[in-house]
Amino acid sequence: MNPDLGLLQPYPFEKLQALKRNIDPPSHLDHLALYIGEPKHPTPSMISDAVITHLHQLAVYPTTRGLQELRETIAAWLSRRFHLAAEGAGLPGIDPECQILPVNGTREALFSFAQAVVDRSRRPLVLMPNPCYQIYEGAALLAGAEPRYLGCYKENAFIPDFEAVDAATWDRCQLLYVCSPGNPTGAVFSEETFARLIELAHRHDFVIASDECYSEIYPDELQPPVGLLQAARAAGNEDFSRCMVFHSLSKRSNAPGLRSGFVAGDARLIEGFLTYRTYHGCAMSLAVQRGSMAAWQDEAHVRKNRQLYREKQAAVEAILGDVMDLGPRGAGFYLWPETPIPDAEFAQRLFAEENLTVLPGSFLAREIDGIGPGAQRVRIALVPPLDECVDAAQRIRRVIERL
Secondary structure, three states: OOHHHHHOOOOOOHHHHHHHHOOOOOOOOEEEEEOOOOOOOOOOHHHHHHHHHHHHHHHHHOOOOOOOHHHHHHHHHHHHHHHHOOOOOOOOOOOOOOEEEEEEOHHHHHHHHHHHHOOOHHEEEEEEEEEEOOOHHHHOOOOOEEEEEEEEEEHHHOOOOOHHHOOOHHEEEEEEEEEEOOOOOOOOOHHHHHHHHHHHHHHHHEEEEEEEOOOOOOOOOOOOOOOOHHHHOOOOOOOOOOOOOEEEHHHOOOHHHHHOOOEEEEEEHHHHHHHEEEEEEEOHHHHHHHHHHHHOOHHHHHHHHHHHHHHHHHHHHHHOOOOOOOOOOOOEEEOOEEOOOOHHHHHHHHHHOEEOOOOEEEOOOOOOOOEOOOOOOOEEEOOOOOHHHHHHHHHHHHHHOOO
8 A cells, every 4th residue: 555645634624523423413403513524505496407407428438628618708707707818808818728727626637736746856846825725735635735724813813824834845846736715714814915925926936726716605796705826817827827727616516526627837747747647547527517617607606696695694694793703704705713711512512512513623623832723713604594504502601601
């Protein structure tokens, strides 16, 4: 077996299962699951209808590059959403021929991208936010790189302090993972932060992988989160050199089971990643590609989706806002509240006393010099229906009031 497999840490949900073992929650309360970011809103029928209509294409091998029509649809969406085209231009500001690649969800792509871009012969570092989506860490380890964790603290609005990273670290860095809106914090990068990272990437020769799968869930219709490609274009980096973004339909369109997303950016990186994926054998089925086209072409269901999350967040804030610091609440569907007792103990009590499951923040983070950026916080995913989120907030308040 690959010896690097032994470097992988248990996944957060494994730790959560162990934390809850031998606890019998109150049977008179229905279990409420707010620990996992699995959307529960209905998948739009236009997606499932398109998949069903094209099921006959299961008899056809798909190509790794994907359908031209899908890549053109994605290019048009990217251009509209992130203002990539020059004013008055008739073409999208990104080339569907060489700067876009469909993938089977961002999890698979975020992992495999590191395997394609990391040169393990040069003592590579892969930098990532802390806390973060654990796939970044596993991807780094199995690519033969050393993970380096950048703490996300309240004092810096839960954004890594990139200015505190020394030049020697940047010089060893080959890949930087960022996530905006953040998982689990919800923190959103500014255009200036992205521009600074692009400058550092060119100065120190590394690649930026921007996980933007929560970019379409935000509180203000007039202020959508900025993306890495948008910042690159604004900074004059028109070929998106050293930039790669990862987008998904799982959260945007409530279709986690579709396993559909895309990567886009630097054509040179896309070319190498395409070669890797050709051998990896991970082409997207044609039926899924057709369903994906239907999703990327429609914004009405996405606006409705955002409104549902806004309603849930407002209702939960009304119940908990005076007893907890609920965290930054920039975008996405997570809350990152501070807990009145250690986070794992708080999660245990919620389960034992109220049959409610949340994820301890320490399970998503790594200690840095004895300090854990996830300590004293939990991640709450506002994915259940509104009434269940309200019920969950009331149960959390009851536990806090009993402390």
